[in-house]
Amino acid sequence: MREPSLPLDEMIVCPQCDAAYSLRRPEIGERARCVRCGTVLITPRRKAGMQIIALSLSVAILIVSATVFPFLTITAAGTSNSVSILDAALAFSDGPLIALALATAALIVFIPLARVLLAMYVLIPIVLDRPPARGATQAFRLSEAMRPWSMAEIFAIGCAVALVKITDLADVGFGPAFWMFAALVFLVVVQDNFLCRWSVWNSLDKTKT
Amino acid sequence: MELSGQNQDIKSARELGLVACTRCTKVWPAGTETCGRCGKHLHSRDTTSLQRVWAFWFVGFLCYIPANMYPMLQTRTLLSVQEDTIVGGAIELFHYGSPGIALIILIASVAIPVAKFLAIAFLAISVVRVSSVSMHQRQLLYEVVEYIGRWSMIDIFVVAIMSSLVQLNTLAAITPGRASLFFALSVIFTMLSAQAFDSRMIWDVQSGHSDTPDAAEGTAPSDRTAT
Numbered sequence: 001m002r003e004p005s006l007p008l009d010e011m012i013v014c015p016q017c018d019a020a021y022s023l024r025r026p027e028i029g030e031r032a033r034c035v036r037c038g039t040v041l042i043t044p045r046r047k048a049g050m051q052i053i054a055l056s057l058s059v060a061i062l063i064v065s066a067t068v069f070p071f072l073t074i075t076a077a078g079t080s081n082s083v084s085i086l087d088a089a090l091a092f093s094d095g096p097l098i099a100l101a102l103a104t105a106a107l108i109v110f111i112p113l114a115r116v117l118l119a120m121y122v123l124i125p126i127v128l129d130r131p132p133a134r135g136a137t138q139a140f141r142l143s144e145a146m147r148p149w150s151m152a153e154i155f156a157i158g159c160a161v162a163l164v165k166i167t168d169l170a171d172v173g174f175g176p177a178f179w180m181f182a183a184l185v186f187l188v189v190v191q192d193n194f195l196c197r198w199s200v201w202n203s204l205d206k207t208k209t
Numbered sequence: 210m211e212l213s214g215q216n217q218d219i220k221s222a223r224e225l226g227l228v229a230c231t232r233c234t235k236v237w238p239a240g241t242e243t244c245g246r247c248g249k250h251l252h253s254r255d256t257t258s259l260q261r262v263w264a265f266w267f268v269g270f271l272c273y274i275p276a277n278m279y280p281m282l283q284t285r286t287l288l289s290v291q292e293d294t295i296v297g298g299a300i301e302l303f304h305y306g307s308p309g310i311a312l313i314i315l316i317a318s319v320a321i322p323v324a325k326f327l328a329i330a331f332l333a334i335s336v337v338r339v340s341s342v343s344m345h346q347r348q349l350l351y352e353v354v355e356y357i358g359r360w361s362m363i364d365i366f367v368v369a370i371m372s373s374l375v376q377l378n379t380l381a382a383i384t385p386g387r388a389s390l391f392f393a394l395s396v397i398f399t400m401l402s403a404q405a406f407d408s409r410m411i412w413d414v415q416s417g418h419s420d421t422p423d424a425a426e427g428t429a430p431s432d433r434t435a436t
Binding site: 008011012013014015016017018019020035036037038041072074076077079080081083087088089090091092094096097099100103104107108137138140141144148149151154155157158159161162164165166169170172197198201204205 | 219220221222223225227229230231232233234235236237238246247248249310344345348355358359360362363365366367368369370371372373374375376377380381384385387389390393397400404408409411412413
């Protein structure tokens with residue numbers, strides 16, 4: 001089964017532990033896992049491409065609107081203040097903290113947005129059975145590189161923690177953007193889990209004929 | 210088709226004279242420089258991995274010190290201005306009757322970052338020296354560290370939300386302190402350190418390739434100066 005004489009196209013190697021296997025495509029809904037370390041190698045889903053494109057489109061719309069509309073409103077003793085997500089990101093705006101403000105805005109708004117746009121760019125031609133878009137390999141590479149740095153879901157949990165801390169001090173109201181962001185986080189997580197990376201790389205493979 | 214235990218049948222790509230892409234899992238003959246599918250630079254084992262792990266680890270650790278010494282938040286109310294460090298704020302909460310939240314803050318901002326530093330250091334040492342901890346447990350530890358790393362940014366986001374929201378003119382205002390910058394840098398460098406670790410090295414002992422790259426030997430002693 002694991003003879004080195006196998007054609008290299010019919011092998012797969014676990015990226016975490018370097019174990020080599022002969023490639024057997026799992027059925028739809030099955031998962032191919034590394035026997036040694038348990039890493040999921042291939043996880044195909046029926047119509048995953050179309051679902052991911054639909055999810056990406058909704059995520060992109062939600063990010064843009066959640067950024068513009070008011071997010072949270074605080075009221076205490078007649079004074080009130082409402083902020084949008086960008087206001088929250090740009091809270092660190094004096095002195096050297098400006099770098100932190102830019103980083104925060106990137107982590108919670110721009111990187112998640114860039115990732116869904118890149119996913120659509122890569123997947124739409126694949127789903128339509130067209131040849132891959134120009135630069136699709138680079139686009140998917142960039143999207144994968146940004147994966148650990150897309151932190152919308154962490155920001156959402158951060159909101160919950162901040163609200164617990166503030167409720168003693170003042171009344172907090174939720175703006176429309178808050179609910180958009182809650183839906184957004186759910187969609188981002190689903191979108192990321194639907195994506196079978198091996199299948200995408202396989203479709204982008206230019207070395208095959 | 211899941212098996213467990215030390216399966217001797219499993220051969221690593223290196224033993225078969227192959228090199229695999231860690232991004233797209235495509236297999237190439239040993240010595241191939243660049244993955245023809247995704248363009249990643251190929252290494253059978255990343256010989257500079259441990260150097261980068263320790264370099265990022267050290268910078269992250271250095272940033273974690275001022276993150277605890279400077280104030281994280283400055284709270285200005287009608288009567289007073291108060292500056293809290295991470296630990297100071299937790300102690301205060303404890304005194305004012307919310308020991309639960311104080312405990313959560315201590316776990317999230319102190320215990321988990323310190324545990325991450327220790328875990329990465331342990332993993333980096335364990336691939337150079339013989340370790341009694343099984344490979345499966347070390348792989349699990351690595352995956353947990355990689356997963357948890359991003360979640361430490363939650364502290365920074367909480368500070369951002371609170372200080373943008375609580376701006377009530379004279380009544381009360383919260384502004385972020387200098388520690389937030391150092392804390393964010395510490396989280397980012399710890400994430401980079403974990404990403405630099407080549408987890409394939411954990412499994413090399415089983416495959417009979419316990420010999421580590423020369424570059425790794427050279428960096429191993431630096432952990433003693435770092436800790």
